[in-house]
Amino acid sequence: xxxxxxxxxxSVIGTPEKxxxxxxxxxxRKIRQSVLxxxxxxxxxxxxxxxxxxEVKEExxx
Numbered sequence: 001x002x003x004x005x006x007x008x009x010x011s012v013i014g015t016p017e018k019x020x021x022x023x024x025x026x027x028x029r030k031i032r033q034s035v036l037x038x039x040x041x042x043x044x045x046x047x048x049x050x051x052x053x054x055e056v057k058e059e060x061x062x
Contacts, residue, residue, distance in 0.1 A: 002059070003038060004038070004039050005034055010054075012053065019049065019050050
């Protein structure tokens, strides 16, 4: 399974509360912070809803 590197690139100030909760559930707190997640349909859905706030790169697993 692929791994995704998700980086917060824009502030959550002024965004809907639902988007803030999604960003928080991904494990992101600060701008330029990155986290690694496995590529699952749940994570892809969260990425889709907050794509204007984050940057996603596919990482080689291993």
